[in-house]
Amino acid sequence: MSISSDEQGQKTQDAKSGLSKNQLRKLKKREKWLAIKADKRKHERAKKKKRYADARSQGISLGPSRKALKLNSMKNSKCQIRVAVDCSFDNLMSEKDVMKLVKQLQSCYSVNRRVENPLQFYVCGISGQTKERLDNIGDCKNWDVYFTAEKYTEKFEKAQLVYLSSESENILTELENDKVYIIGGLVDHNSYKGLCHRLAVENDIAHAQLPISEYVQMKSRKVLTVNHVFEILLRYTESKDWKQSLCQIHYFLTFLLLLLLFLFSSSPLSSPALSLLLFLPYSLSSPFPVLRLSLSPSSLFLLFLLYSLLLFPVLCLSLNLFSFFSSILFLLLPCLSSFSSSSSSLSYFFPPLSFSILFPPLIENMENN
Numbered sequence: 513m514s515i516s517s518d519e520q521g522q523k524t525q526d527a528k529s530g531l532s533k534n535q536l537r538k539l540k541k542r543e544k545w546l547a548i549k550a551d552k553r554k555h556e557r558a559k560k561k562k563r564y565a566d567a568r569s570q571g572i573s574l575g576p577s578r579k580a581l582k583l584n585s586m587k588n589s590k591c592q593i594r595v596a597v598d599c600s601f602d603n604l605m606s607e608k609d610v611m612k613l614v615k616q617l618q619s620c621y622s623v624n625r626r627v628e629n630p631l632q633f634y635v636c637g638i639s640g641q642t643k644e645r646l647d648n649i650g651d652c653k654n655w656d657v658y659f660t661a662e663k664y665t666e667k668f669e670k671a672q673l674v675y676l677s678s679e680s681e682n683i684l685t686e687l688e689n690d691k692v693y694i695i696g697g698l699v700d701h702n703s704y705k706g707l708c709h710r711l712a713v714e715n716d717i718a719h720a721q722l723p724i725s726e727y728v729q730m731k732s733r734k735v736l737t738v739n740h741v742f743e744i745l746l747r748y749t750e751s752k753d754w755k756q757s758l759c760q761i762h763y764f765l766t767f768l769l770l771l772l773l774f775l776f777s778s779s780p781l782s783s784p785a786l787s788l789l790l791f792l793p794y795s796l797s798s799p800f801p802v803l804r805l806s807l808s809p810s811s812l813f814l815l816f817l818l819y820s821l822l823l824f825p826v827l828c829l830s831l832n833l834f835s836f837f838s839s840i841l842f843l844l845l846p847c848l849s850s851f852s853s854s855s856s857s858l859s860y861f862f863p864p865l866s867f868s869i870l871f872p873p874l875i876e877n878m879e880n881n
Contacts, residue, residue, distance in 0.1 A: 600637035
C-alpha cells in the first residue's frame with residue numbers, strides 16, 4: 513500500500529507540531545543536510561577520484577589500494593587477540609555523545625583495516641541510538657567487524673574477560689590470545705566516573721589499566737577515548753613495546769592540544785600560536801601514521817634547519833630570553849633525531865619536552881591577558 517505525498521506531508525507536519533523551536537531548528541537543519549547529502553557525496557567521490565589520478569600521474573604513492581586493504585582481513589590475520597567495545601551504555605548518553613561514539617568506532621575500524629595483521633574486533637551490546645546511527649552509515653554492514661546485539665558477557669566466557677579501566681589497580685603487562693579485552697563504549701565527559709570499573713567488580717570480571725603512568729606523565733585522569741585505547745592495543749601487537757605504543761598516541765594528543773591553543777589564540781605571535789609553530793617539525797618525524805611523511809633523514813635535516821631559520825625572527829619578537837633559548841634548543845632536537853630511528857629513546861622526549869618548554873610562556877601570556 514503506497515502513501516501519497518500529501519499524506520506524507522501531513523504526517524510530517526503533525527510530527528513537527530509538538531516540537532519546540534530548538535527541536536524544529538535542528539529538524540530543519542537535518543532535512544536540509546539530507547537533501548544535499550547525495551550530491552555532496554557524489555562531489556567528494558569525484559574530487560577523490562581526481563586526486564588519485566593526479567597522484568598516479570606524478571608517481572606519488574597514496575598508500576595501499578582498497579583491493580590490498582581487503583586482504584588485511586581479521587580472518588587472514590596472524591593476530592588472534594580479541595578486543596571488544598561494550599556498547600551497553602546507550603541509555604546514559606545524549607544523541608551527540610552517541611554520534612561521537614560511532615565516530616570513534618569508525619576510527620577503530622579504519623586503523624584496524626590498514627595494518628597487516630588486524631585485531632579481532634568486536635562491537636557488543638548494540639541497541640537503541642547506537643544501532644540507529646550505525647545503520648545510517650551506508651557501508652557499515654560491509655565492515656570487517658563482528659557486530660552483535662549480545663552483551664559481551666553473553667558472547668564470551670567470563671574467565672576470558674579483562675575490562676580495561678583507568679580506575680583499576682591492576683596494570684596490563686601483556687596481551688594474551690585467550691583473553692578478550694573490553695573497552696567501555698561510553699562518552700560521558702566524566703559524568704559517570706568509575707562506572708566501568710564498578711560494573712566489572714560487581715560482576716566479578718577481571719579488570720586492568722594500560723601502563724600509561726609508567727611511561728607517560730599525566731597530571732589528569734588517565735582516561736582515553738575508545739579509538740585511542742584500541743590503537744594503543746593495536747600498536748602493541750605490532751611492536752610488543754608499551755612505551756612506543758603509548759608515546760605515539762600521547763604525541764598525537766599533544767599536537768591536537770597545541771592545535772586547539774593555536775585556533776583560540778588572539779594573535780599569531782602569541783604563545784599558543786608559537787606552541788603550534790614549534791611543534792610542527794615533530795609532526796614530520798612522528799611515528800604516528802597520520803602525521804608521518806615519507807622523507808629521507810637528510811631531507812628531514814634540511815627541512816628542520818630551514819624551518820628553524822625562518823622561525824628565528826618570530827622568536828626574537830615574541831619570547832623572553834629564557835623562552836627564546838629554550839625554543840632554539842627545542843628546534844635543534846628534531847634535526848638531531850632525524851638521523852635516528854623513530855623508535856630511538858630521543859623521540860620519547862618530544863611530548864614531555866613540548867609541555868615543559870612551551871607551557872611557561874603560554875601561562876605567562878595568559879596572565880598578561
